[in-house]
Amino acid sequence: MSMKKYLKILTLVVFAAILIWTFVFLYRKSRPVEERYDIVIPRTATIEKKTVATGKVEPRDEVLIKPQIPGIISAVYKEAGQKVRTGEVIALIKVIPEMGTLNAAESRVNVAKINAEQSKQDYDRSNELFQSGVISKEEYEKARTQYNQSKEELQNAQDNLEIVRDGISSRSAQYSNTQIRSTIDGMILDVPIKVGNSVIQSNNFNDGTTVASVANMNDMIFKGKIDETEVGRLHEGMPITLSVGALQEKKFGARLEYISPKGTEENGTVFFEIKAAASIPDSVFVRAGYSANAEIILDSRKDVLSIPESSVEFSGDSTFVYLLKDSISKPPVFKRHAVKVGLSDGINIQVLSGLNSKDKVRGNKIIANK
Missing domain, CATH: 2.40.420.20 (conserved putative lor/sdh protein from methanococcus maripaludis s2 fold)
Known part of the structure; x- marks a missing residue:
């Protein structure tokens, strides 16, 4: 058989195969489904009809510890993550005295010393005269009182000089303003200052420098927002299930305790803030600011x-x-x-x-x- 005739037969076979496949395909496509x-x-x-509010878990109360006097941080004894008790020293301030106030305090001490020496001489003289029966007891007691007052004034002047110069007096060291102490029991969340930083106290014109933030990590709340279309179904005391993503989706119980009476608009939608008291086991440590979802059961059958x-x-x-x-x-x-x-x-x-x-x-x- 010649090559030309072989190719012709092969072409016819291929064409027939394509034609048959086409009919089969069209037949299958035309079959009813x-x-x-x-x-x-x-x-x-x-x-159960549920809604989910997004938010974060944080301490109920976070206290900002601020100095009571201005100065420079000379020592920091605590760092973030450590636990502190009420009254425990967190940092120490070195006072930088104002020269005019310092000079006035030193002058007051000098004047008090002169008055005290003069009062002592008057008292010693009155004591001798009283013992000899020359002066009355009343005059003697006046001299003694004057002497005691001059000693107290000298002590006060010296204390004032120490406070102006060092921020602390020897008689009231335990109440020193230079020692910045924690005002609550809890955990230190942040210490934003370092040794050498200047700090100022809180006043009418300034919030003051924050030395540390302390919070009770055993009293945590969920703070989140919920859409206005669902806030009307909520009420205080409702049970909530919290899911904390950073803890491998661990779930904790909570109870709704606050619904904001005023909403805020975000991207055209009004949201209301809610807060819920979280029940977290002592075996689980939840860091402040963890993102969480609150699952709230609005209705159930x-x-x-x-x-x-x-x-x-x-x-x-x-x-x-x-x-x-x-x-x-x-x-x-x-x-x-x-x-x-x-x-x-x-x-x-x-x-x-x-x-x-x-x-x-x-x-x-x-x-x-x-």
Whole structure:
């Protein structure tokens, strides 16, 4: 057989194969598609309508520790993460005295010394005269009182000089303003100052320099926001489930204790702030500022008849399902049937009437060839 005749026969065979495949493909495409459905049986379940608020977990009270006098930090004894007790020293301030005030304090000490020496001489003289019976007891007691007053004034002047110069006096060292102490029991969250930093005290014109922030980490709250469309269903005392993503989605209980009376608008939507007291076990350490989701159950129906919401047909104010009437025929026969539904959780929906636990309802469609 010549090569030319062989190629001709091969071409005809290929053409015939393509033609047959085309007819087969068109035939399969033209076949009617059978509509098949899942069969759903109503079951008893608990339907809960929930909402989720996003926010963070933080201490209920965070206290900012500020100095009572201006100066320079000379020592820092604590760092973030350490626990402190009330009155425990966090840092030490070195006072930088103002020269005019320092000179006035030194002058006061000098004057007090002169007065004290003069009062002592008067007292010694009065004491000798009193012992000799020259002066009365009244005059002697006046001289003694004057001497005691001059000694006290000298001590006060010396204390004032020490306070102006050093920020502390020897008689009141335990109450020194140079020692910055914690005002509560808790954990130090932050120490934003370093040795050598200048600090000022709080006054009418300035908040003062924060030396440390301390909080009780055993009293944590969830602080978040919720949409205005759902805030009307909330009330104080509602149980909440917190999910903290940083702790591998661990869940903690909480109880709603605050709903803001005023909303704030964000991107065209009004949100209301909520706060919930968190119940966190002692074995779990939750850091301040962890992001968390609060799952709130707005409504609940326990042990009610339910079906998947996808199997319900909504038509205006009416709802329908398709009951299985004949499962033998191909395809199965379904009948449209009116039902009354209740609460939905977005997946399942409560059936109030129209179905029982023995009915079979058409579910989602499954498309397959015959």
